[in-house]
Amino acid sequence: AGAGREVFIGGSQTTLEDCYEPSLVPDDGTALAEHRRWSQTLAEGGADFIFLETFNTSREAKVALQAAKEAGLPAAVSFVGDGEGRLLSGESFAEAVAAVEPFQPFAILINCMQPADITAAIAVLRKATTLPIGAYGQGLGKPHEDQGWLFEGANNGVEQYCNHVGAWLKAGATLVGGCCGTNPTYIEAIKRLTTP
DSSP states (O other): OOTTOOOOOEEEEEOSSOTTOGGGOOOHHHHHHHHHHHHHHHHHTTOSEEEEEEEOOHHHHHHHHHHHHHTTOOEEEEEOBOSSSBBTTSOBHHHHHHHHGGGOOSOEEEESSOHHHHHHHHHHHHHHOSSOEEEEEOOSSEEETTTEEEOOSSTTOHHHHHHHHHHHHHTTEEEEEEOTTOOHHHHHHHHHHHOO
């Protein structure tokens, strides 16, 4: 960070089970107990806010937002969808926003999707809330069942990715970045897009 620039540290917290399998979300009591432990640990570790990432259901997102609030920290929440304008649970982005807004996240985002799918969904997100919105998608590569992420393939190179980031910014996103398959080169290019 440059001199005089204020820096905030966000503690990342995601789903308790698989981000891509909404059927594995535990019952609310179990989820709340686990998210409380996680949020409290992040608070004790000095996080300034909690960044709830890659949530596939509004139900677990609400529980995680409650846990963050109980830990005394503000939180942003980010959802992962199916490329058809819905969360992996089948809820629309608008339904998910309506479900989590009462828990007062300071921002709502979309992440860990193909950039083109985010581009299609970000306008829906903007219409669904007056809160700050954002997005961070997948760069080069693809998920792999045994090896996590494989950094291969020609899709979503930096230039193509940044074309989508430009569309997200035009649609009203104020928080942008990169998820799986991105690296510092992507972030440097995004910074050039957003720096006057």
